[in-house]
Amino acid sequence: MDNIIDIIKAEIAQDYYQQNFSNDGQRFVAWYMRNVHLLDQCQTKDAVTDGANDKQIDAVYIDEDEQKIYIVQGKYYLGETIDAEPVREVISSWTQFNDLAALQENANDKLKKKISEVSLAMDDDSYCLCFELITTSTFSAAAEKDVEVFQKLLTEDENADINAQFSVIDREGLVDAYNRVLEQTNPVLNHTVTLENGKYLMTELSSTKVLIAAMPLKECIKMPGIKDGTLFQKNVRQSLGINNTVNKKIKRTINDPIKCSDFFFFHNGITAICNKMEYLKNGQFKFYGLNVVNGCQSLNTILSCSENVKKRNDAYVLFRFYEIPQRDRADSISINTNTQSAVKARDLRSNSKQVLKLKRAYEQKYPNGFFATKRGEQMPADKDRNYLVELSSLGKDLMAWYMQRPNLSYGETKIFDKYFSTLFKNDYQPEDIYALTFWMNKIMESWTMDNPLGLNEIILTMKAYAPYHLLFAISAVFAKCNNQMNVPSPAECLKLAQENNLVDTVIAISANCLNNAIDSESSKCIQNNKTFIPQNWVKNKSCIQEIQSAIINYFSFLPSMNKPMDDKLKKELTMEPQYFSYRVQADD
Numbered sequence: 001m002d003n004i005i006d007i008i009k010a011e012i013a014q015d016y017y018q019q020n021f022s023n024d025g026q027r028f029v030a031w032y033m034r035n036v037h038l039l040d041q042c043q044t045k046d047a048v049t050d051g052a053n054d055k056q057i058d059a060v061y062i063d064e065d066e067q068k069i070y071i072v073q074g075k076y077y078l079g080e081t082i083d084a085e086p087v088r089e090v091i092s093s094w095t096q097f098n099d100l101a102a103l104q105e106n107a108n109d110k111l112k113k114k115i116s117e118v119s120l121a122m123d124d125d126s127y128c129l130c131f132e133l134i135t136t137s138t139f140s141a142a143a144e145k146d147v148e149v150f151q152k153l154l155t156e157d158e159n160a161d162i163n164a165q166f167s168v169i170d171r172e173g174l175v176d177a178y179n180r181v182l183e184q185t186n187p188v189l190n191h192t193v194t195l196e197n198g199k200y201l202m203t204e205l206s207s208t209k210v211l212i213a214a215m216p217l218k219e220c221i222k223m224p225g226i227k228d229g230t231l232f233q234k235n236v237r238q239s240l241g242i243n244n245t246v247n248k249k250i251k252r253t254i255n256d257p258i259k260c261s262d263f264f265f266f267h268n269g270i271t272a273i274c275n276k277m278e279y280l281k282n283g284q285f286k287f288y289g290l291n292v293v294n295g296c297q298s299l300n301t302i303l304s305c306s307e308n309v310k311k312r313n314d315a316y317v318l319f320r321f322y323e324i325p326q327r328d329r330a331d332s333i334s335i336n337t338n339t340q341s342a343v344k345a346r347d348l349r350s351n352s353k354q355v356l357k358l359k360r361a362y363e364q365k366y367p368n369g370f371f372a373t374k375r376g377e378q379m380p381a382d383k384d385r386n387y388l389v390e391l392s393s394l395g396k397d398l399m400a401w402y403m404q405r406p407n408l409s410y411g412e413t414k415i416f417d418k419y420f421s422t423l424f425k426n427d428y429q430p431e432d433i434y435a436l437t438f439w440m441n442k443i444m445e446s447w448t449m450d451n452p453l454g455l456n457e458i459i460l461t462m463k464a465y466a467p468y469h470l471l472f473a474i475s476a477v478f479a480k481c482n483n484q485m486n487v488p489s490p491a492e493c494l495k496l497a498q499e500n501n502l503v504d505t506v507i508a509i510s511a512n513c514l515n516n517a518i519d520s521e522s523s524k525c526i527q528n529n530k531t532f533i534p535q536n537w538v539k540n541k542s543c544i545q546e547i548q549s550a551i552i553n554y555f556s557f558l559p560s561m562n563k564p565m566d567d568k569l570k571k572e573l574t575m576e577p578q579y580f581s582y583r584v585q586a587d588d
Helices: 004-012 015-020 024-035 041-047 085-096 100-105 109-122 141-156 171-182 245-255 259-266 296-304 327-336 345-351 353-365 391-401 412-418 430-445 457-461 466-481 490-499 503-527 534-538 542-572
Strands: 059-063 068-075 128-135 164-169 191-194 200-205 208-216 270-274 276-279 284-288 291-294 316-323 370-372 388-390
Touching (some): 004 015, 041 059, 041 457, 068 085, 164 171, 276 316, 353 430, 388 391, 391 430, 430 503, 457 503, 503 542, 534 542
Parallel strands (some): 068 128
Antiparallel strands (some): 191 284
């Protein structure tokens, strides 16, 4: 590919970067957020906090699905090397997170709001604070030394209150990250490892190629897809952070230069599968479609200690490589090799009776459809994408519509742990599942920079949260038109809207009410001299009442403004009482 610096220069010269960011440093951070974290233009503009009183924090982004809080510091240097100053700035920003109140007090207005959002996320111990230092240059020897010291500080502190990671992404790292993103539409990882003579065994069992090896830890940190999780697509769980009990023990062994030589004997080993394995020469093996099905926690922890790992010439880990192209067999191996520590319930929901029952019913009703229950599962080429249902998305839709709690839809943890048995106990009809997917697809089609719904810009930035509030608003519009307090059938709502050519109209009304709800809350905060934090509002139960009030107000004023339109809506959206059901009860 072309030189990464030339690519960055060309892209940050585009109108979006020039018009929304005041200097190339900000534009570089924005480029990174868009091209590596895959944020859209509104989300990127919202994430960048660089400027006066930014406290050495250039961007803040919370990935709700991965439960990671990214704190980004960027250095746009065109020289060959940079010194240790940027690393020390990251260290400075890290220490400030031990006192969020003090950090917020002295920060700029944009960062103040982000700190409030971060504080809410950090109240949940499952979130990991990920510091990223990105640069277009390479680090001097002094800078690399400081990187090592800071990483050691994070990984060796057994009593740390904050679950934190630190990543350095230099010019070469930018190339790797950029290439990985380009391949995400078809995330197949091919990788070559070099094994030492006498420390591996190649055999065949049950017509399956098997490679068993003592792999140097130094070779492990070269594996692609650890940081972004693409190496673990078939794993039943992603990284749980480096500060849980098991991972602390792994860190302790790696960081001890004496005990590290026994790492091979302390560790149960790592299991990887691939579509094809090929022996090259001199202990080199190439794997096509590589995927680690057991070892996600270990590899993430090993990577987090990379500076110490580079020094461990006598540290090895048992690696098992299997050539298994069959998907069902690979899934079975993934589940059965993850028994060394408890697998949380949400990791195996794809195999629960409720989910399998829904999948079977849906695919029988819609033979051209596909119900994807496993993370990373690919839809067969002969299926219709318009009828694709994904389990995680369905859970979020059900939370917003049937439980009427869009404020809980943003993350998987509560849906697939705390509320799973309640939320999925109902026998949802295939037609309702399809209708929910249809409504959400229509919503997301409009969630663009063109903004055809005229959504408030603040709402557009909250793509991980606010679409579920709009889905909830659609259900509330139908309920209001029928003077009902209960929950309408998504399928009947869709049927009436399509028959009367009102799909776009209903979504537009719902968007208007969502705008009014957030504007109303913002105005209240201003009147009471409070700072309005949109991301906190959408996660708070009070937003539900605001949206419902906005819908009531809309229909209260509509008759006086346009009575024929009001009568038409209520007539054409009227449905029989049997199409309403009680709200799924699981109050937060």
